[in-house]
Amino acid sequence: MRIIDLRGTAFPSDLQSLLPRPKIDTTAATAIVTPLVEEVRERGAAALYDLAERFDGVRPHSLRVPPEALGQALLNLDPAVRRALEVAIENARIAHTAQLPEPAATEVIPGGIVYQRWVPLGRVGLYVPGGLAVYPSSVVMNVVTAQVAGVKSMVVASPPQSRFGGLPHPTVLAACAMLGVDEVIAVGGAQAIAAMAYGFTDGEYRCRAVDKVTGPGNVYVAAAKRVVQAVCGIDSEAGTTEIAVLADETAQPEFVCADLISQAEHDPAAASVLVTNSSTLVDQVQGILPSMVDACVEKERIATALAGPQSAVVLTETLEDALEVVESYAPEHLEIQTQNALELSERITTAGAVFIGDFSPVPLGDYVAGSNHVLPTGGTARYSAGLNVTQYLRSMQVVDYSRSALRQVAPALIALAEAEGLPAHGQAAQVRFQGEVLPSVLEEVEGSVSNVAVRLPFRPELSEVEPYGAPMIDVPVRLNVNENPFQPNPEVIDSIAEAVRSAATELNRYADRDAVDLRQELASYVHAEAGVQVAVDRVWAANGSNEIMIQLLQAFGGPGRRVLALWPTYSMYEEYARDTNTAWVLEGGPGANPRELPRFDSEVFIAAMRRERPAVVFVPSPNNPTGESISNQTLETILEVAKTTGPRVARTGQPTATIVVLDEAYAEFRAEGTASGLELLDDHPHLVVTRTLSKAFAAAGLRLGYMIASPEIVHEVQKVRLPYHLSLVTQAAARACLQHAGTQMEQIALIRAERDELASWLEEQGFVVAPSSSNFLLFGPLSKRHEVWRNLVESGVLIREVGPEGYLRVTVGTPTENEIFRQALKEAL
Numbered sequence: 007m008r009i010i011d012l013r014g015t016a017f018p019s020d021l022q023s024l025l026p027r028p029k030i031d032t033t034a035a036t037a038i039v040t041p042l043v044e045e046v047r048e049r050g051a052a053a054l055y056d057l058a059e060r061f062d063g064v065r066p067h068s069l070r071v072p073p074e075a076l077g078q079a080l081l082n083l084d085p086a087v088r089r090a091l092e093v094a095i096e097n098a099r100i101a102h103t104a105q106l107p108e109p110a111a112t113e114v115i116p117g118g119i120v121y122q123r124w125v126p127l128g129r130v131g132l133y134v135p136g137g138l139a140v141y142p143s144s145v146v147m148n149v150v151t152a153q154v155a156g157v158k159s160m161v162v163a164s165p166p167q168s169r170f171g172g173l174p175h176p177t178v179l180a181a182c183a184m185l186g187v188d189e190v191i192a193v194g195g196a197q198a199i200a201a202m203a204y205g206f207t208d209g210e211y212r213c214r215a216v217d218k219v220t221g222p223g224n225v226y227v228a229a230a231k232r233v234v235q236a237v238c239g240i241d242s243e244a245g246t247t248e249i250a251v252l253a254d255e256t257a258q259p260e261f262v263c264a265d266l267i268s269q270a271e272h273d274p275a276a277a278s279v280l281v282t283n284s285s286t287l288v289d290q291v292q293g294i295l296p297s298m299v300d301a302c303v304e305k306e307r308i309a310t311a312l313a314g315p316q317s318a319v320v321l322t323e324t325l326e327d328a329l330e331v332v333e334s335y336a337p338e339h340l341e342i343q344t345q346n347a348l349e350l351s352e353r354i355t356t357a358g359a360v361f362i363g364d365f366s367p368v369p370l371g372d373y374v375a376g377s378n379h380v381l382p383t384g385g386t387a388r389y390s391a392g393l394n395v396t397q398y399l400r401s402m403q404v405v406d407y408s409r410s411a412l413r414q415v416a417p418a419l420i421a422l423a424e425a426e427g428l429p430a431h432g433q434a435a436q437v438r439f440q441g442e443v444l445p446s447v448l449e450e451v452e453g454s455v456s457n458v459a460v461r462l463p464f465r466p467e468l469s470e471v472e473p474y475g476a477p478m479i480d481v482p483v484r485l486n487v488n489e490n491p492f493q494p495n496p497e498v499i500d501s502i503a504e505a506v507r508s509a510a511t512e513l514n515r516y517a518d519r520d521a522v523d524l525r526q527e528l529a530s531y532v533h534a535e536a537g538v539q540v541a542v543d544r545v546w547a548a549n550g551s552n553e554i555m556i557q558l559l560q561a562f563g564g565p566g567r568r569v570l571a572l573w574p575t576y577s578m579y580e581e582y583a584r585d586t587n588t589a590w591v592l593e594g595g596p597g598a599n600p601r602e603l604p605r606f607d608s609e610v611f612i613a614a615m616r617r618e619r620p621a622v623v624f625v626p627s628p629n630n631p632t633g634e635s636i637s638n639q640t641l642e643t644i645l646e647v648a649k650t651t652g653p654r655v656a657r658t659g660q661p662t663a664t665i666v667v668l669d670e671a672y673a674e675f676r677a678e679g680t681a682s683g684l685e686l687l688d689d690h691p692h693l694v695v696t697r698t699l700s701k702a703f704a705a706a707g708l709r710l711g712y713m714i715a716s717p718e719i720v721h722e723v724q725k726v727r728l729p730y731h732l733s734l735v736t737q738a739a740a741r742a743c744l745q746h747a748g749t750q751m752e753q754i755a756l757i758r759a760e761r762d763e764l765a766s767w768l769e770e771q772g773f774v775v776a777p778s779s780s781n782f783l784l785f786g787p788l789s790k791r792h793e794v795w796r797n798l799v800e801s802g803v804l805i806r807e808v809g810p811e812g813y814l815r816v817t818v819g820t821p822t823e824n825e826i827f828r829q830a831l832k833e834a835l
């Protein structure tokens with residue numbers, strides 16, 4: 007390679023003139039391709055056949071590649087190439103999806119909105135070169151980007167090959183087939199750009215003109231894009247490839263040489279440029295380059311490219327000068343192999359794409375990095391960008407002003423219209439306010455400055471939301487939120503008081519962040535209650551099972567993820583989803599017959615899991631508001647399916663498991679002798695059982711909930727909990743409660759008996775009553791449930807208006823409370 011030694015040279019104002027440039031640049035090539043483009047525009051398909059013969063040495067049978075040829079190419083594709091293309095496609099799809107811009111709605115002034123919409127182009131033409139090498143990777147770069155943008159119609163053009171009977175290269179065809187592209191034309195070079203820009207008809211086939219052509223090519227392709235710009239858009243002038251390597255003395259000479267060679271391999275006209283301040287590196291490169299070139303398959307092409315006027319080693323005094331050289335050169339690809347390469351890269355503003363450090367060679371970007379390889383060349387990177395999804399989108403602004411908003415800006419509009427000598431413009435505003443005196447623009451501005459209101463950054467998704475919801479009304483009989491109607495026993499109260507007193511002496515300290523002692527006692531309780539032994543690392547506690555569940559979504563939900571439940575269900579689940587930005591999916595809904603109460607339908611639920619791929623599902627058992635409990639057999643079926651219904655791993659596409667949250671808030675009220683879902687924990691690392699002291703323990707005011715799960719899940723949840731989330735007082739009081747679990751549970755039998763009695767009574771009154779394993783009953787249907795609910799409140803009984811239309815939910819109270827409820831209900835009806 008020749009050396010351009012800029013040491014000791016003061017850089018001229020036109021530094022470009024000192025840098026290596028090809029013999030034929032795009033401007034020179036434009037003169038050559040203009041008549042070709044004209045010929046295609048005038049003679050259409052006939053010209054395309056002739057030009058194929060002239061430039062590609064073959065006359066295709068038809069310009070459109072028959073669909074069978076695409077299918078056949080895919081069948082014949084080497085499995086290793088197919089897998090490699092899949093990797094390239096997957097990575098490109100991930101990186102390009104991240105480029106999709108968000109639409110915006112901006113309220114410029116109150117009532118005056120400007121929307122920014124992004125609309126995919128209707129039809130695009132994608133060029134895939136194929137002269138000296140085969141470029142299935144260019145199919146990926148063009149097609150994936152256009153598909154991610156949402157383009158509906160696309161045609162791919164690639165040169166006909168005499169070796170393949172006038173079809174484009176079979177690997178290019180196979181890549182098209184893999185991506186579902188079925189419109190491919192065997193047309194190459196400048197004529198392909200013209201063919202897509204103007205459209206043509208060949209027998210039955212009509213190739214409609216496209217809105218934009220994109221894709222890489224040689225200098226003639228780039229020149230043709232410049233020519234057709236009058237009739238369609240182009241991405242950038244992505245012509246003969248270039249690499250510039252910016253290196254200092256820390257660069258590895260073998261890496262530098264290999265990378266210069268790799269781009270030279272594309273084309274004898276390719277440009278490989280090394281820019282460095284290290285004469286040692288120059289010597290090293292010159293020393294090893296010839297033998298490395300010699301070892302290449304395409305050594306002649308490479309040697310020609312490296313020896314050409316477009317390639318050189320540029321030696322500068324300092325690294326700063328070297329940086330100025332590459333900025334001025336504006337290369338298609340820029341590699342930075344220096345100390346602090348990342349830091350240096352932040353100062354680069356003109357490259358098509360930048361490759362940082364020793365392990366990001368340009369061929370990585372050519373194929374599998376996920377970035378796009380269709381990049382501006384010939385210095386056009388100063389003002390144009392590499393291919394990306396926005397190039398297949400148009401932004402469209404939509405203006406929506408209300409009457410008052412227009413009135414507010416009308417004075418400014420009218421003043422500008424008059425200043426431009428276009429009073430009819432102003433009249434178009436004035437006519438809408440006939441008979442009103444609009445203030446002058448100066449008055450209006452003064453007024454609006456003093457009226458500027460402070461706007462709070464409200465989240466739109468909270469705008470219609472009311473805070474959680476069970477009405478709190480001070481009445482004698484409160485059967486509305488499924489509390490235990492009995493006060494804690496006197497000895498429990500004493501223990502709690504004692505424990506809290508002792509905790510108070512240490513209140514100057516934070517509590518145990520991990521609440522280990524409390525979790526240990528919860529483990530013992532679970533053993534006693536459900537016969538399931540668990541180690542402390544499988545237990546986690548928080549302020550109510552509410553907090554447990556929101557922590558689970560903080561850890562496993564979030565943007566781009568879904569959480570699923572089956573209707574009807576506990577209303578807080580939706581709020582956890584909203585608050586963690588997890589998409590909420592509620593499957594199912596009311597049926598036609600109001601006397602038929604919904605049952606948990608595992609088939610419907612499983613189908614939804616398969617369809618939605620939720621990260622988390624909530625399965626309350628017993629369910630609130632129905633009281634229905636789900637058998638362990640059904641749970642096992644769900645858990646089996648859940649092993650693979652979670653979100654897919656982004657890179658590999660492998661399915662993860664769905665976390666099944668079995669909400670056993672009311673488990674202690676289940677029929678005696680029934681198993682708890684806790685028994686399924688050992689075989690199912692994706693099962694979480696949540697429980698609470700709020701219900702059976704008569705400690706709703708304490709706010710203590712817990713979960714039993716695999717240690718991995720507990721560990722993950724620990725990452726998102728606030729430090730010291732469980733106060734010292736809560737931990738002390740909860741431990742005192744747990745010491746009396748035995749006596750506390752004695753009331754449960756009484757509550758169950760009361761529940762069954764109340765259920766029978768309600769049925770005798772003609773109500774449908776959901777079979778309940780819980781401490782509440784759902785009954786109905788009532789034609790005017792709200793009226794009945796209000797009448798009850800007036801008689802001093804508060805129950806809950808939830809669940810299917812026409813139904814009410816009553817918490818089982820003390821025997822006396824239940825009797826008052828029965829009397830009140832009779833009257834309320």
Ligand code: PMP
Pocket residue numbers: 487488549550551552553576626629630669671697698699700706709710711
């Ligand atoms: N799950 C269900 C099904 C519930 O009904 C409730 C309370 N009503 C909870 C969880 C939350 O209970 P806590 O936060 O009090 O533990």
